Amino acid sequence: MFIDEVNLKLVAGKGGDGCTSFLREKFVPLGGPDGGNGGHGGSIIFKADKGLRTLIDLRNRKLLKADSGQMGRGKNQTGASAEDLVVVVPIGTTIKDTDTNLIICDLTTDNQECVVAKGGRGGKGNAAFMSNKNKAPYTSELGEPGEERNVKLELHLLADVGLVGFPSVGKSSLISVISAAKPKIADYHFTTLTPNLGVVKAGDYSYVVADLPGLIEGSSKGVGLGDKFLRHASRCKIVCHVLDMAQVDNRDVIEDYKIIRNEIKEYDENLYKKEELIVANKMDLPNSKENLDRFKKEFPDKEVIEVSAATSAGTKELIFKLKDILMSLPEVNPFETNEFEDYVLYEFKNTKPYQITKEGNTWIISGKDLEKLLKMTRFNSDESALRFASKLKRLGVDDELKELGAKNGDTVRILDQEFEYEERLY
Numbered sequence: 135m136f137i138d139e140v141n142l143k144l145v146a147g148k149g150g151d152g153c154t155s156f157l158r159e160k161f162v163p164l165g166g167p168d169g170g171n172g173g174h175g176g177s178i179i180f181k182a183d184k185g186l187r188t189l190i191d192l193r194n195r196k197l198l199k200a201d202s203g204q205m206g207r208g209k210n211q212t213g214a215s216a217e218d219l220v221v222v223v224p225i226g227t228t229i230k231d232t233d234t235n236l237i238i239c240d241l242t243t244d245n246q247e248c249v250v251a252k253g254g255r256g257g258k259g260n261a262a263f264m265s266n267k268n269k270a271p272y273t274s275e276l277g278e279p280g281e282e283r284n285v286k287l288e289l290h291l292l293a294d295v296g297l298v299g300f301p302s303v304g305k306s307s308l309i310s311v312i313s314a315a316k317p318k319i320a321d322y323h324f325t326t327l328t329p330n331l332g333v334v335k336a337g338d339y340s341y342v343v344a345d346l347p348g349l350i351e352g353s354s355k356g357v358g359l360g361d362k363f364l365r366h367a368s369r370c371k372i373v374c375h376v377l378d379m380a381q382v383d384n385r386d387v388i389e390d391y392k393i394i395r396n397e398i399k400e401y402d403e404n405l406y407k408k409e410e411l412i413v414a415n416k417m418d419l420p421n422s423k424e425n426l427d428r429f430k431k432e433f434p435d436k437e438v439i440e441v442s443a444a445t446s447a448g449t450k451e452l453i454f455k456l457k458d459i460l461m462s463l464p465e466v467n468p469f470e471t472n473e474f475e476d477y478v479l480y481e482f483k484n485t486k487p488y489q490i491t492k493e494g495n496t497w498i499i500s501g502k503d504l505e506k507l508l509k510m511t512r513f514n515s516d517e518s519a520l521r522f523a524s525k526l527k528r529l530g531v532d533d534e535l536k537e538l539g540a541k542n543g544d545t546v547r548i549l550d551q552e553f554e555y556e557e558r559l560y
């Protein structure tokens with residue numbers, strides 16, 4: 135099955151920094167702390183939308199970034215939170231984390247949402263640190279960094295339109311004109327051996343067309359390339375019947391049409407009753423007009439679109455005609471059926487929030503939460519630095535360093551910050 139794929143880096147918005155401030159008013163010399171919290175950073179949310187069929191709009195994007203929250207301010211003013219970035223994708227999109235290779239979510243119903251990269255929390259202002267013990271805290275947090283993720287979006291493309299017809303009528307030529315697909319085209323029969331899928335853009339709308347191998351008399355019983363590809367056509371919403379109006383192979387176009395219709399009927403009554411569009415191709419060649427007139431007289435109720443895959447004439451009308459038909463058809467959600475494998479959703483279970491490794495005399499501490507804490511600490515304030523140190527202690531970092539044999543004067547590194555290890559004896 136053809137899969138539409140897009141790789142993206144996601145960077146959610148950073149939380150706004152908390153503020154350190156004290157109330158200063160005339161006649162109130164020693165006002166309390168009034169630094170407000172920072173606003174939340176924007177998250178990146180993926181949302182399924184039944185109006186979309188492909189990932190084409192995201193194909194040229196490499197990075198998606200959400201906005202940061204605003205800084206907190208004095209007078210207990212909380213910074214404004216940033217708006218979330220909502221990315222709409224078609225139903226059936228699976229989002230995978232490419233660093234862990236685990237599936238984050240599988241959007242299978244309309245309007246289903248998933249927060250894929252979470253925006254950072256706003257840093258607390260100093261007013262939030264006031265306690266009975268500390269009436270005038272100087273400490274405030276920096277905003278939490280937004281979550282960063284490398285993801286791959288995958289969409290199993292199901293063709294909306296199937297191009298059917300005798301060999302060499304120009305099905306592959308047509309798909310190569312209306313989409314970016316580049317199938318093999320040649321003047322001998324059965325050039326196409328497996329279906330080619332192409333994404334067609336019609337204004338803001340896009341849909342998937344399948345160029346199917348040629349059908350002949352007896353296809354429904356397995357003659358030629360057999361009935362394998364008729365099954366493919368059964369899954370499409372529109373059967374687009376391509377005819378060679380110039381009768382290059384010296385066949386009769388009316389006969390051809392009847393034969394293929396009969397094969398479709400023999401194969402599956404439902405496929406026969408499916409929405410049909412007749413495409414008269416090769417209209418650039420002599421005799422095509424004459425044959426078309428004959429065809430129309432024979433089938434006065436059938437709508438026919440005239441095109442030439444060689445000159446592209448009429449192909450724009452075809453693209454928009456197919457769009458109009460698709461939009462008029464009732465919505466079915468193929469991803470809600472059991473045709474697709476069930477995915478398993480995995481969740482991370484953090485066992486230990488940090489790891490300690492040693493390089494020479496340097497102890498390196500790593501771990502997502504700890505690194506986040508470091509990024510949220512203002513080291514220019516002693517109080518904030520102490521708060522950071524006591525958090526490390528509470529997590530058990532101090533005890534473990536001691537156990538591992540850290541000595542006074544050793545360097546402890548977290549990300550790009552270095553500290554000196556000093557064992558305090560209380």
Ligand SMILES: Nc1nc2c(ncn2[C@@H]2O[C@H](COP(=O)(O)OP(=O)(O)OP(=O)(O)O)[C@@H](O)[C@H]2O)c(=O)[nH]1
Nearest residue numbers: 301302303304305306307320324325326348443444
């Ligand atoms: N003049 C002219 N030639 C065309 C047109 N469309 C297709 N052809 C030619 O017709 C031949 C067959 O075209 P294909 O696109 O390979 O036909 P197909 O229907 O995919 O054939 P199979 O894959 O064998 O089923 C090629 O030589 C094309 O160049 C057209 O509109 N005008």
Ligand SMILES: [Mg+2]
Nearest residue numbers: 305306325326
């Ligand atoms: Mg072909």
